[in-house]
Amino acid sequence: MKVTKEKAAEHRRALVRAAGRLFRERGIEGVGVAAISKAAGLTHGALYGQFPSKGALAAEALAQGIKRGYAAMTSAKGGREPDLTDYLDFLISPYQRDNLAGGCPMTASASEIARQDETVSACFADGFAEMADAIEAVLGETKSGADRRQRALAIIAAEIGAIAAARATAKSQPDLSNEILIAVRRVLGEIGGEGRTSKRKAAPSGRPPM
Amino acid sequence: MKVTKEKAAEHRRALVRAAGRLFRERGIEGVGVAAISKAAGLTHGALYGQFPSKGALAAEALAQGIKRGYAAMTSAKGGREPDLTDYLDFLISPYQRDNLAGGCPMTASASEIARQDETVSACFADGFAEMADAIEAVLGETKSGADRRQRALAIIAAEIGAIAAARATAKSQPDLSNEILIAVRRVLGEIGGEGRTSKRKAAPSGRPPM
DNA sequence: TGTACATCAGTGAACGCGCGTTCACTGATGTAC
DNA sequence: TGTACATCAGTGAACGCGCGTTCACTGATGTAC
Numbered sequence: 001m002k003v004t005k006e007k008a009a010e011h012r013r014a015l016v017r018a019a020g021r022l023f024r025e026r027g028i029e030g031v032g033v034a035a036i037s038k039a040a041g042l043t044h045g046a047l048y049g050q051f052p053s054k055g056a057l058a059a060e061a062l063a064q065g066i067k068r069g070y071a072a073m074t075s076a077k078g079g080r081e082p083d084l085t086d087y088l089d090f091l092i093s094p095y096q097r098d099n100l101a102g103g104c105p106m107t108a109s110a111s112e113i114a115r116q117d118e119t120v121s122a123c124f125a126d127g128f129a130e131m132a133d134a135i136e137a138v139l140g141e142t143k144s145g146a147d148r149r150q151r152a153l154a155i156i157a158a159e160i161g162a163i164a165a166a167r168a169t170a171k172s173q174p175d176l177s178n179e180i181l182i183a184v185r186r187v188l189g190e191i192g193g194e195g196r197t198s199k200r201k202a203a204p205s206g207r208p209p210m
Numbered sequence: 211m212k213v214t215k216e217k218a219a220e221h222r223r224a225l226v227r228a229a230g231r232l233f234r235e236r237g238i239e240g241v242g243v244a245a246i247s248k249a250a251g252l253t254h255g256a257l258y259g260q261f262p263s264k265g266a267l268a269a270e271a272l273a274q275g276i277k278r279g280y281a282a283m284t285s286a287k288g289g290r291e292p293d294l295t296d297y298l299d300f301l302i303s304p305y306q307r308d309n310l311a312g313g314c315p316m317t318a319s320a321s322e323i324a325r326q327d328e329t330v331s332a333c334f335a336d337g338f339a340e341m342a343d344a345i346e347a348v349l350g351e352t353k354s355g356a357d358r359r360q361r362a363l364a365i366i367a368a369e370i371g372a373i374a375a376a377r378a379t380a381k382s383q384p385d386l387s388n389e390i391l392i393a394v395r396r397v398l399g400e401i402g403g404e405g406r407t408s409k410r411k412a413a414p415s416g417r418p419p420m
Numbered sequence: 421t422g423t424a425c426a427t428c429a430g431t432g433a434a435c436g437c438g439c440g441t442t443c444a445c446t447g448a449t450g451t452a453c
Numbered sequence: 454t455g456t457a458c459a460t461c462a463g464t465g466a467a468c469g470c471g472c473g474t475t476c477a478c479t480g481a482t483g484t485a486c
Contacts, residue, residue: 001447002462011462027325029239032439044440046463054440110371111321113378115237122382128375129386144400150393154368157394161320161371162364165338168323172332176339183360184367190354191397211480212429221429242472254473256430264473 012050014040020061020068024108025100028058028116055117062120065105066127072102084138084192091159092185097166097177106131107163131156140193155188222260224250230271230278234318235310238268238326265327272330275315276337282312294348294402301369302395307376307387316341317373341366350403365398 003011018039022031033054037044051057073090074082082090090096096103106113106127113124136152144151162184169177189195213221228249232241243264247254261267283300284292292300300306306313316323316337323334346362354361372394380387399405 001464002449002460004449005462008462027239027322029237030325033441034438043464045443045465048441049462107321109321110374110378111317111319112237114374114380115240118381121378125379125383125386128379129383144397146393146396146400149389150396153390153393154372154397157371157375157390158364158368159371160375161367161369164320164324164374165367165370168320168331169335169338170324171328173335173339176335179359180363180367183356183363186356186360187354187364187401190356191401211431212427212482214482215429218429243474244471253431255432255476258474259429 008050011040011042011046015042015047015050015057016061016064019057020065020105021101023058023061024065024103024105028109028112028120055120058116059119059123062105062109062123062127066123066130069104082138084135084140084189084194087135087138088155088159088185088188088192088194092162092181092188094178094181096163097170097181100167103163107160110160110164128156135192138192140196142191142193142196144191151191155192158184158188218260221250221252221256225252225257225260225267226271226274229267230275230315231311233268233271234275234313234315238319238322238330265330268326269329269333272315272319272333272337276333276340279314292348294345294350294399294404297345297348298365298369298395298398298402298404302372302391302398304388304391306373307380307391310377313373317370320370320374338366345402348402350406352401352403352406354401361401365402368394368398 015036019031019036022036022039025031033044033047036057037047040047047057051060073086074080076090077086091104091107096107100108106124109124113121132149132152135155136148139148139151142151146154162180166177166180169180225246229241229246232246232249235241243254243257246267247257250257257267261270283296284290286300287296301314301317306317310318316334319334323331342359342362345365346358349358349361352361356364372390376387376390379390
């Protein structure tokens with residue numbers, strides 16, 4: 001049965017939100033269209049009215065999950081511009097490890113992305129690049145031979161690996177899992193020149209990163 | 211039809227090897243028992259004669275993939291004890307990114323592990339811990355506030371994230387993918403005190419890491 | 421060493437199930453008059 | 454404003470397919486005599 005345009009748009013948003021949450025929790029390959037539709041209060045037929053395929057929905061869910069993640073972080077900081085400490089504390093933490101549903105979607109699906117549609121991997125690449133810009137803008141000075149950009153890229157890669165490793169070890173070796181988070185948090189603070197930010201740059205314009 | 215004990219053991223090894231390769235290429239959830247059995251030249255019934263479940267096979271494939279990866283690296287170095295440069299050049303490279311089938315299984319399945327049987331995640335945790343010991347043993351001195359153990363953990367986490375990110379971005383932004391590898395390789399060299407190893411320790415005893 | 425037979429590795433049909441996707445249909449919406 | 458009807462968002466049955474797992478059966482192995 002037909003439905004108002006507003007209702008239809010709301011349904012679309014519900015599908016994207018449900019897909020994002022479930023993909024983060026169980027992986028993109030671990031969730032079916034039936035579960036996504038049901039979680040959004042619809043049938044799978046409605047999903048195919050809104051999206052041409054599961055892959056297209058996955059791409060949109062990834063893109064919007066990246067936006068939502070960033071919004072969640074800034075709002076937790078009272079809306080002020082986050083600095084390096086804010087980023088690292090938020091990204092490399094037991095909270096991020098334990099909250100699959102609400103966490104960063106790039107982290108949750110990292111090793112799965114390479115096997116998805118090119119639309120999905122393009123979203124990942126864009127999100128990664130934006131996050132790199134955001135981190136680069138808040139880096140402090142260090143004596144590193146690596147330039148700011150290189151240090152920013154390394155910080156994001158390390159964050160992704162740290163959360164993946166912390167999650168993978170959480171059940172069988174919880175102490176190791178915590179140790180990984182503490183170690184990476186500390187080392188990335190040093191790489192980033194934490195606390196040595198003399199001139200704070202503003203975040204780059206354009207879409208918000210992670 | 212029954213088969214000699216030697217043949218049966220050979221078949222078991224073929225299953226483990228095929229499973230390891232296919233899991234790395236397509237992910238644990240992305241490969242079925244039929245494909246594994248076929249690749250090993252058997253039927254799925256034979257697989258269930260050797261292993262109680264797909265998960266049990268996955269655990270064994272992961273454990274033995276970690277051993278094989280280490281052997282491949284040391285043999286490439288002519289059998290001598292690898293140093294930090296050897297580890298980093300081998301692990302953070304286009305070769306590692308592009309060779310899913312032959313690469314490190316911890317890297318290939320990182321974000322999938324947390325959703326597998328506890329036997330699988332236990333193998334991952336053991337492999338991670340062993341690799342941390344191996345890296346710690348070849349670290350150079352730095353002025354870092356983080357101790358050797360923390361730097362070793364951070365290096366492995368960063369390596370996992372770097373390969374995952376480089377693979378995820380390879381199709382849509384190949385330049386970014388290469389940039390990630392170069393950046394992480396350089397920054398990890400600095401973290402590890404590359405080239406500043408005064409007293410070289412031997413690798414720890416016990417099973418070989420990665 | 422030669423024969424009889426119990427063992428058991430491997431085969432392949434079958435199980436129920438969930439997958440992604442299609443499509444004929446329903447019926448409220450929203451437009452044309 | 455009131456009526457007639459085209460539009461189209463959403464439904465749910467059905468599609469072919471591959472999944473992990475089970476099991477009755479086969480027939481070569483390897484042992485007991």
